[in-house]
Amino acid sequence: MRTIRLAPGADLAGFRAAARRLAAEGVPPEAAAFTTADAPGLFAAPPEAEAPPLALPKPVAALIPAVVPHRDPERYALLYGLVWRALHGERHLLEVASDPLVHRLLRMRKAVGRDLHKMHAFLRFRRVPGQGEGQGEGEGQGRGQGQEPRERFAAWFEPDHHILAAAAPFFVERFPAFDWSILTPEASAHWDGAALRLGPPGRREDVPATDSFEAGWCAYYASTFNPARLNPTAMRAEMPKKYWRNLPETAAIPDLVRAARPRVAAMIEREPALPQKRVPARALAAMAAQEPASLDALNAIIRRSEPLVPGATQAVLGEGPLGAAIAFVGEQPGDQEDRQGRPFVGPAGQLLTRALEAAGIERPAAYLTNAVKHFKFEERGRRRIHQKPTAGEVAHYRWWLDRELGFVRPRLVVGLGATAVLALTGQTIPITRARGPARFAGKPYTGFITVHPSYLLRLPDGAKDAAYTAFVDDLRRVRALAEETAA
């Protein structure tokens, strides 16, 4: 009997190397035993020399990484059984769903997939106090990397399976702009803006119990809660109670549930003309993370949401036709936008409108929106002074912006200033260096980076004209690019 010792957790590299060696030596599954070492070397490399890769059918090769994170101690033996059979004449084995081995492995893949989904949906970062707070200066000035402390966040999560390494890249994609750590009872993952590192187990106590995001999550959750759809059974199925204690918004659940009946009664009383159709029961949790099916549905969510930082009169939604060739993304609504509920209508917006006209772009044919949908300001006497959103706030709104642009489907997206570019790319990019056409990784549209119009307003008089001319030149290039991409 050959005994293969693998590292604890999801030791994909170790299993691959072992399967190659065993298969090369002709060791059948019944003569191989897999154990996991108790020693911590969680992601240790396999100790023996590598054998050549196996010529596996694609579906078999794809199933291996999807099953390795499963907690079942027999997973490696089962997978090696599959590999062996696929290499010995059963190349289409995975198509036989009734085969007991296939059936079991597919169920394991499903369980891992479900666990990944729960982690993506229910993990909540909390700000680590004292790190990266209080930033914010003029828009469009391009902050060099490393010139300011990055915000730092931490999250605690208890997955059912060994999925941390598989789940972490999702959070890199979603929250690239701040440093974060995810702690679990068996391992941890750490992102510093450049590299993802896996490390030893964490402790729940190492994650702050609460933070300033909490109010935002709770308000968002309460604002998207529709009491007429309350279905506690579906709610528990979608969001098992074990996840509740990590979720700030669940603090709101008991009150929301208690208030649901009277709220429904009040709604019916207020709106007797409401169609009394049965609304399909939906999980409360799914509402918090709801995936809108249209721009209108997304806008309804944004409109009902509370600002992360209290004060704004209303959410300012994007404006322009679906299918607009060009979308312009600014930073956040200003004082006038907040009062009127429309983007780019204040002084910076008027300057942008003039520049668009000079460049031959019709404003009504373009789509205009902002990275952050609420005005953040500080009151000084009767004036409301614009405050730059933090990277964490931009990250909070980023999901909406992605969905919004997904519905509008522009061919070209113009990031106006550093905050917009951060929202579009997840990166802090100095505008002066990156100005011009840009590739935004993973996006279906062409990117373009230029300054924010409010930057032009702040320049000393002697510098304004040249900067305005350069801005109009940029917009002319934007127009030409949009025409090219249409061809």
Ligand code: URA
């Ligand atoms: N600045 C922005 O970024 N957006 C607006 O809507 C107005 C000013």
